[in-house]
Amino acid sequence: MAADDLQRLLVDRYGEHADAGDLTTSSLIDLVRDGADGVDGADLFVALIGDTRSGVTVPVAVELVAKGFDIVAMIEIAAWLGRGGNVPAPFVGTLGRAFLAKAADRDADYGTRAHALKASMILAQSDRSLLRRLQSDLLDIDLADDGDFLRHAARIAGAVLAHEPDDDLRALLGKLVEVVDAEDEASMELGLDAMRHGLDADAAETALQAFEGARGWFRRAEDAGDARPDATLYRRCLDALVAFQSGQSSPDLWTRIDEIRSAAFAYTAYLTTSDRPEDTTSWLGAKTQERVHWSMLALRLGALDTSLLKRAWLDAAAVIQDELLAVYTASRSFLRRGADGGLEAILRPRVVEVLRGELHSLALLDQWIEENAASGLLPAAAHLRDRVADAREAVVTHRPIEAADGSSPTAAIVELLPEASRSSALARVAAGMAILVETTTPLVVSELFETVTAGLARNPDYLADPMGRMLFDAVLWSSIQFVVMRGNVGVSTLARGRYLFERDPEKLPLEKDLQADYVEFLMGSPLAELCQAEKRDVGGGRVDVLFTFLRTKTVAELKRTDLKLTNDEVVGRFGLQKVSYDVTNVRFGILMILDLRDVGGGQPYLSERISVHHVTPDWGTSEHAVVLMRVQGRRETPSQL
Template identity: 45%
Template sequence: MNGLVDRFLAAPEDMFLDGATAADLDAAARELADHPYGGDLFVALCRSGTEACHAAAETLVRTTRDPGVMTEIVRGLARGLPLGDGTARRFLRAFLERAEDGSSHYGIRSQALLGALYLSQGQDSLVRRLQAHLLDITIDDEGNYLRHAARIIGTVLAHVDDPSLLAVLVNLLDVAEARDEAAMALGRLALAEALDETDRGRALDGFRAARSRFGQSIAASEGRLDATLYLRCLDVLLGFHDASDRGRLTERIAGIHAAAFEVAAFLLPSDRPVDRDTWLGMASLESLHWSSLALRLAALDTSLAKDAWLSAARVIEEELVLIHSASQSILRRSRDGGIEALVRPRIVGELQRNRVQLALLDQWIAERQDTGALPGAVAIRASVAQAMEASLLGNPPNAVATNFTATAIIEASGWDEARRAEATRLLRDSLVSLELEVTAPIVIEIWHEMRDGMLSNPDYASNPAARQFFDMIVFHTIGFVHSRENVSGTSTNGTEYLFAQRGDKEPVEEDLHRDYYGYLQATPLRELCLKEVEGVGHGRADVFFFNQAIRTVAELKKTDRDRTLDGLVERYALQSTAYQRTQVRFCILMVLDLVDRGGSGGHLRELVGVRRKTPTAGRTTYWVVAFRVQGRKRPPSKVAGI
């Protein structure tokens, strides 16, 4: 070994580069090209930022014969490296040339193609180069490589319209090794088109085409869990559209529920931290949304057939949009560990937003109709149901054309101005928490960290249903805290308490309670939580989460004492854990921090954490996911010390 390699292996940090010449760097790259630390060397060279280091990094890409090293190189790209435009282009050429090299192992070629995908995302000119390479793929290439290429092509087509590239994907159906992946990709593309379609006939055609492709994928692979689950979901959507065989809904929901949990468990293992550098897409988010689908379907009341079919179709479609978004996104980790979604699926628009708002409006009316405060509530709920059905069915034949939005229904309600304003604020505020496009990168990263911290909890580790339910609760609760770190004093109704200063009306716990619960109503948890539930642990739970036999709570408090997150857990967690004495040993604690910090506060990572608490009266340890919601906020321009 030369001295440079010795220094790197001894301490693989940037200082090993001191005094290294271009020739030294190139020699080191060639020597470690097939070494387990070859990927680490690539990352170190890229971070150095010099031309000579980037040239050596390119040498690594071009000379490695080890699929493992190429995999680690691509993972380095996925985490995000400081590459200029010129360097990205030279690396792209190197990756594409390795992918074209039929003499290399298919694992090297597949990872090289993935590297080209990461490098090209978000840059139209580089995407065009990748497309040109993919267009040259022929079915006489190595089958295992073509299987990976099919998935890459499907991902690219989820973001760009290219009929010629689509034809290549169709041709891959003729390759036995690639058939299941090509059919799966074609099924997802057809599903995306159908979900985005407003015409009933074209939507049905799209759903049927997608179902056929998923069936083809199952047949080619002797059973694929993901394709089977998509197919079962489409059976319900097609049954709703066709108004056929509706008596089997309960059976179909049970099948989807079981299969969704199975797929979610496969995507997100329970016995170890998640490998977040997934080679394509974001498996953890896909898993979360499959779990959400299962939980929401299980919560449906199937006693009223028509209402149940309508609700099931809405829930399935809403979650499939999110699942598609997660499974077809290309994610890159930034230098500080966050995840950036650099491209977005084409689907998701006002149609989906309006359906979520219609569901929220229906629930809001239902909670008030028995009080007599909403004149004509029954008739207005019927209008909401009619608008939802028309939206999902695309105004079916022989039906009166309906184009009601939730806003239009409120305007035509005949309610007084105060009620209309309250309902309108509900719809406006719901848009803050709708996750129909891309979840904030830091929310995903913190959620992973919280999940890793929960793996040692016996109930969480051993009970898949409890784990997936709590994952969902924690994910959306992190989303709430993230949202409240980004609102302004007037942007969202009900958040004024966050900006109250000394001398203003003093915030109370109920302000946080109302805000948090209202946020949850715009998430899939709206069917799975209640507020102020009596008879839980001898008391009243602030927010009560339920999924069949699984119960947990969020306890909400406030403080004007300056405490760390550990201090807040020490002071308040026993009340949270007291609700769980006959349930799973984990819960949520959220504290409104009214300490005057000059209008500022800690980074989001300082506001969230998993802590353990053992009550003095027992031996059982509970896991508490603690959140601090900072009050006394000010706009950045008015933060003390500026």
């Protein structure tokens, strides 16, 4: 809301005589106390917080938190804060303490208290003093309190524990598992905590012990809760990791993968976006990103070749560990950062980020070796791939890795390559790692993904085909990352993007430059096993990029234009070619445009360049969804502009 919204709101409710500029804190409280119910109450809170006279209006909000808002208002207020609602820094602590006091008020209903506790946690993410107060209040919780409130408190305690290691909070969760109503939630949080320790371990025995402990907690959450698909999914992933790390490379790998995929399907359906906006800055996590990474896990596992058992077990374990970290980060590691600072870093596993990067770079190097094995440049390709496999196994099993001091296993293996090939291999790894780094702060990706998937809601294939939806969610996520990265990265970081800065009309890039860039990006992503460039015999033609998983196929068609066209006009000009590939596939896909309009060297804001369009071709009656993505060319660097 704008700063003058409070005045408009007061006039609408109380008439022209209600002038916010003339009212004191006490008179404002008297005026609005009886109108703080429901969604209107939440609107009033937002208006009070955003008003220019915050010294007068914020104390009114504090008073209403204590005595005015009902459960509906409190739910909406906590949701607003979770979506990034901004509270002036000087008032964060005061308002947070008011929410904590409300959470402790046992005369209020449990729902109001639960959402007040959530609101206090969100504010505490940017205020260390308030965070300490929140921890203290959590530790003082009475186990005889309302069971539903205690269940919610267990989730808040687990979210705080993920950021602030605290044996006392861990002990509190250990007590809450003995409360019947809170048992499943407390068990889930203890399982996540143990799993993080396993991912964070720097020794095989420590990791195995932590994973086994986490399995037990997830099993208890399953048994205590009527339906805990999240606990089932985590437990099945850890079953496979424990089996691998215990050396049990038994022939049941495909059965385990199938169980994980089935559980992922069930849980991603639960996580499918609702009509309600998602919390994007709360430590309670982001369902969108959880959903995408669980989908990615299922797709990557489903694409594995399980014919070579030992290598398949290693590949499966590497994929599970990599995606478990991504899911854990999405579900626990969002950071609220205000303009005035706050917590500058989140607590992530200190070792596991390095391990994840090492797994990623080794996978890229292995792919490069495989692609160049027949070139004659790598006479010992098989030996090199064995070395890569050994290094990956050491990472996954948390064993010390043999490499020179200050060097990574990837760098050590690159040193074994012929000198003429090293720069090519390093370029592939560097490009892929740039992708990984760029996507560690994907808030803009998440927001755009939400917008696009909301636009796809009317497409019958996207709604009715869970396999197709899962595949396209992963394709969308990676493709949006590509557009985001190309909007940010400069040529000094990634030379591949130089074509986007060519402004000479005689030297403008071609469609194939965008295609080569996009395909190389995909080859460094988890979708590498699921995509193929220049695939023939699709709808009678040759598609630029085909994505396939089991029986589901979707395409990305790439074009370029230097015409000044709106998004609708671009789809009108090129969309039917994309649609024509869908005759036997799902009726949705991507149209990516290399936009060579001369817009003065800049680029329109990202949300202006990604949109969903619905097209019904003249030759049929079926409606197709086309997701348009524009990659801006003919650019200047910001310093040149």
